[in-house]
Amino acid sequence: MRATRLVILILSFTINMLEAQSPQTKQNSIQALKVAFITKDLYLSADEAQKFWPVYNAYMEELKKVRKEHKDDVIGGEEKSLTVKKKYFIDFKKILSSEERANKVFLADRDFANFIKKELQDRQRMRSLRFGEADKNNKPASPQTDY
Numbered sequence: 001m002r003a004t005r006l007v008i009l010i011l012s013f014t015i016n017m018l019e020a021q022s023p024q025t026k027q028n029s030i031q032a033l034k035v036a037f038i039t040k041d042l043y044l045s046a047d048e049a050q051k052f053w054p055v056y057n058a059y060m061e062e063l064k065k066v067r068k069e070h071k072d073d074v075i076g077g078e079e080k081s082l083t084v085k086k087k088y089f090i091d092f093k094k095i096l097s098s099e100e101r102a103n104k105v106f107l108a109d110r111d112f113a114n115f116i117k118k119e120l121q122d123r124q125r126m127r128s129l130r131f132g133e134a135d136k137n138n139k140p141a142s143p144q145t146d147y
Contacts, residue, residue, distance in 0.1 A: 034112050041108040042101060051095045056105070059088040 035053070038044075044052055062084050070077030085106060092102035 030116065033116075037112045037115065038105070038108045041111065042096065042104055048095060052092070055088065055091050055095060059084065059091075062088075 038056075039049060042048075042052075063081060066080045066084055067077060070080060089102050089106075092105050093099055096102050096105075
């Protein structure tokens with residue numbers, strides 16, 4: 001429980017720092033957040049982490065390449081992405097010693113993307129409220145009283 005709170009605190013703090021950074025620094029910070037998030041989510045030991053991260057980074061590079069090559073071919077891209085995931089599932093299973101933990105790599109990846117998306121949406125909403133912009137329902141940012 002204490003470790004979870006610490007990771008959440010670190011993630012929140014790091015995301016706060018992202019707003020004032022250059023695009024490259026932001027990307028590095030997001031990558032550091034992702035490493036912390038996935039390491040915690042998979043309960044990686046130091047030995048596992050040492051073996052896991054080079055394989056995971058190779059997996060992500062291969063996935064990026066597939067997405068770039070198939071940006072206009074959704075079905076082909078999905079098929080190729082699935083092939084890459086199946087290939088790396090075997091490698092993750094060897095490192096993490098179980099199918100369940102190997103599968104959790106892909107779930108943790110998705111959970112991290114959802115975490116970042118929600119955090120950015122929350123920040124945008126707070127920014128809109130802070131600067132007096134209307135929300136999505138065209139309601140004023142501050143309540144007004146009708147007399």
